[in-house]
Amino acid sequence: MRGKWLWIIPVVGVALLALSLFIAACAPATPQIVEVTKEVVVEKEVVKTVVVEKEVPVLVTPTPEVKKPVKIELWVDPRFDPQTAKGHPELKTALDYEKMVANDYIKNNPHVSVEIQVLDWADLPKKVPVAIAGGVPPDILRDYLGRTSAYAYEGVTVNLEEVVPKEELADFLPGLLELYTINGHLHGLPIFYWVQNMVVNAAPFEKAGLLDMLSLDDHDWTFDEFYAAAKAIKEANVGVEYPLVMQVASEQGDYAVHAFIWGAGSNTWRDDCQGLDLDNPQALAAMEFLNxxxxxxxxxxxVTTAGWQDVNNLFYAGKGVFMGGGISTVNVSIPQAQKEGKVTAPMDARLTLYPHLGDKPSGLPVGPTGLVMFQKQGRSDYELQEITKFLIHLSSEKWQRDYCISSGQFPTRYSVGAPLAGDPNYELTLEWIKKYGVVSMGLNCPHYYEVRTAMPAFFQAMFLGKMTPQEAINGMMKASKDIFGK
Amino acid sequence: MTVLAAYPERRRTWWQKIWDARAAYLFILPAYIPFIVFVLYPLINGLRLSFYEAGVNKAKWRFIGFDNFVRLFTRDDVFIIALKNTFLFVLIVVPVVVVISIFLAVIVFPLPRAAQSFVRMSFYMPVVSGGVVLAMVWIWIFNRDFGLLNYLLEIAGFYKLLGIPKIGWLAQTETALLSLAMVVISWSIGQPLILFLAALGNISEELYDAAKIDGASGWQIFWKITLPLLRPTTLFVLVTTTINVFQVFVVVLLMTLGGPANATQTIVYRIYENAFVFYKYGYGAAMGVVLLLIVGSIAYFQFKLLGQEVEY
Incomplete structure (x- = not known):
């Protein structure tokens, strides 16, 4: 019988232990005197170690502040696919990359959880507006300015100048912040931008002994010089069929066509952003030249139906030698295509400038990508602050540097410096920007996407002989006026 | 009479009528819930939306009466082109689909069962394959430089004979819409063919025997017996094909994006562009209403003209 009650001993023991721990945990923090070492400067350049007394709290006190959990929804483009982006061979998918960036924040902010969706390029312009209209947008979106500006005009984005600290904004290039300022409010934080120029495959020119025609010493060439080079390489019988490969089937990559308009000395958009600005002799000259x-x-x-993949394939096969592109084309896309065996012709891809009609080349088109925060009903101030902190993390100096290296982009913060310094293409592009400036693509104008989408039909009609260059310009101007309701 | 007068029929309310037939309504309820949620509600909401200036921000939606409709017909050149193209597309595709499927059904019907099944399967395969897959295959077929069509035409000496350069089937305004029509025809024949084959099986053999005894020719039998007795199926095929072809979208999106030079712009593609590319939901909805009115009117006239002697 006595042995029957022996089990009570360990149970009581455990209970007493738990009670003592509980009492200890709830006890008020009593300061203790402990010895710590501190270095003090006694005299110039003389350091002495002394013992001082300092009050420190006892360890059992629950000091760390417990923050309310916050869930952040982040939607991004698939730009950082490790298969094509540089620098992270250990990662497999674009989602892995985004998780890496988010986890870098979460490790110091465990109360934050981030739900990430990587949308493909085709889904981005469809899923986001539907989500906004349905009242369930993501907290943060990373997308191209040409699309986010439309959301800003709809008034659904958070005014970032009200939530992001001024000292943080001071680190961003002011010109880019200006691009992101719509109706007086900063609707997004630019985190990187591409600069586009022309890519030329110099290999066939070298083979044909025509390298001098490319003006690769100063990259400054006129429409006539470009025309002469194109004609000569086609007639040189080195496999080049259509020297300039491009597409006007869609608005995607339209800078490659508009570059001729800028090169001729015309704008595409009016300075006040209220429509196209093509009704001038310079634009007509560019259209006539293309025709x-x-x-x-x-x-x-x-050209009227090709997609960008078709254009790339013509270039990789050596049938074309000039196409639109930038640093990422030369540093990332073409080497990747070579690795995959898609490049079937000798390739010596180099960056150059588009030709011009006036006395100097035009400015370069710049396309920033930014982070936008959407307004959401029921979001508390605390949540807004937490989301802002995460937004700043995503645009931080550390990660901007990584974005730039991964995909050949330019940073938007002064503090990032030049992550691709030493890369000749990067240096060259920076030199061009300094020398010739940038052109306005109308990315932050109202109805940008609608006007942009209306333009290819007129280029197509001109190429197919259904319209003269002047009629095509008139058509674009009318479409623009109709869209703006004028 | 007095007896009837003593028991006058009670005037029942609509609610009582529904209540009396509640068992029947419960049976159809599972089918009606998705209909209400996914068809009726969007339809009514679409009608409402067409009178609004509506973008992604609901707070900024504004009632503008008929402005969207006025703009459609006075300031939107591309919509007018899309309207014309869609009508042209319907005029090409619908008669071809109806005629070819009747023709094929009549030829295939007398064949042995195995051969008939093979033909049915061959023509029905594109229906189940899905538009995206087929569009991709057709893009390759129509490719100017590497496509199968130009390859075959070149082998056959077509280009040499006519002394013309290779045709970019999707790249030229003259051929782009016809090329898309060819694609849509290729996957629209399967279903009507099966319907016509089933309808042919329902025509009594005695009618054919009697006609043969009377000395009717094959053509007379087809014209006087087969075709009139296929009329209900023809009407069904005509109406459903017309509705489907008016909604042509996938081929345009995947193969031409409405180009070249708007030669393949269609109403539904224009709706898609306005609603999901330019975020003009109200304007897109107005186009949808116009499409609804057009398709509804045509279907009504088809029923009026062809449905008079049809017994269902």
Whole structure:
């Protein structure tokens, strides 16, 4: 019988232990005197170690502040796919990359959880507006300015100048912040930007002994010089069929066509952003020049229906030698295509500038990508602060540097410096920006996407001989006026 | 009479009528819930939306009466082009689909069962394959430089004979819409073919025997017996094909994006662009209403003209 009650001994023991721990935990923090060492400067350049007394709290006190959990929804483009982006061979998918960036924040902010969606390029312009209209937008979106500006005009984004500290904004390039300022409010934080120019495959020119025609010493060439080079390489019988490969089937990558308009000395958009600005002799000259190139077989014949992949394939196959592109084309896309065996012709891809009509080349088109925060009903001030902190993390100096290296982009913060310094293409592009400036693509104008989408049909009509260059310009101007309701 | 007068029929309210037939309504309820949620509600909401200036921000939606409709027909050149293209597309595709599927059904019907199944399967395969897959295959077929169509035409000496350069089937305004029509025809024949084959099986053999005894020719039999007795199926095929073809979208999105030079712009593609590219939901909805009115009117006239002697 006595042995039957022996189990009570360990149970009581454990209970007493738990009670003592509980009492200890709830006890008020009593200061203790402990010895710590501190270095003090006694005399110039003489350091002495002394013992001082200091009050420190006891360890059992629950000092760390417990923050309320916050869930952040982040939607991003698939730009950092480790298969094509540089620098993280250990990662497999674009989502892995985004998780890496988010986890870097979460490790110091365990109360924050981030739900990430990587949307493909086709889904980005569809899923986001539907989510906004449905009242369930993400907290943060990373996307191109040409699309986020439309959300800003709709008034659904958070005014970032009200939540992001001024000292933080002071680190960003002011010109880019200006691009992101719509109706007086900063609708997004630019985190990197591309600069586009022209890519030329110099290999066929070298083979044909025509390298001098490319003006690769100063990259400054006129429409006539470009025309002469294109014609000469086509006639040189080195496999080049359509020297300039491009597409006007869609608005994607339209800078490659508009570059001729800028090169001729015209803007595409009015300075006040209220529509197109093509009704001038310079724009007409550019259109006539493009039309002449097409009619003489110097532009790919499927220009009206080709996709960007088709354009790339023509370039990789050596059928074309000039196409639109930037640092990432030369540093990332072409080497990747070579690795995959898609490049079937000798390739010596180099960056150059688009030709011009006036006395100097035009400015370069710049396309920033930024972080936008959407307004959400029921979001508390605390949540807004936490989301802002995460937004700043995503645009931080550390990660901007990584974005730039991964995908050949330019940073938007002064503090990032030049992450690709030493890369000749990067240096060259920076030099061009300094020398020639940038051009306005109208990315932050109202109805930008609608006007932009209306333009290809007129280029197509011109190339197919259904409209003269002047009629195509008139058509674009009318479409723009109709869209703006004028 | 007195007896009837003594028991006058009670005037029942609509609610009482529904209550009396509650068992029947419960049976159809599972089908009606998705109909209400996914068809009726969006339809009514779409009608309402067409009178608004509506973008992604609901707080900024504004009632503008008929402004969207006025703009459609006075200031939107591309919509007018899309309207014309869609009508042209319907005029090409619908008669071809109806004629080819009747023709094929009549040829295939007398074949042995195995051969008939093979033909049915062959023509029905594109229906189940999905538009995206087929569009991708057709893009390759129509490719100017590497496509199968130009390859075959070149082998056959077509280009040499006519002395013309290779045709970019999707890249030229003259051929782009026809090329898309060809694609849509290729996957629209399967279903009507099966319907016509089933309808042919329902025509009594005695009618054919009697006609043969009377000395009717094959053509007379087809014209006087087969075709009139296929009329209910023809009407069904005509109406459903017309509705489907008016909604042509996938081929445009995947193969031409409405180009070149708006030669393949269609109403539904224009709706898509306005609603999901330019975020003009109200304006897109107005286009949807116009499409609804057009399709509804055409279907009504089709029923009026062809449905008079049809017994269902």
């Amino acid at each position: 002449k190139l097409y009619k003489e077989g110097l532009i790919n014949p499927d």
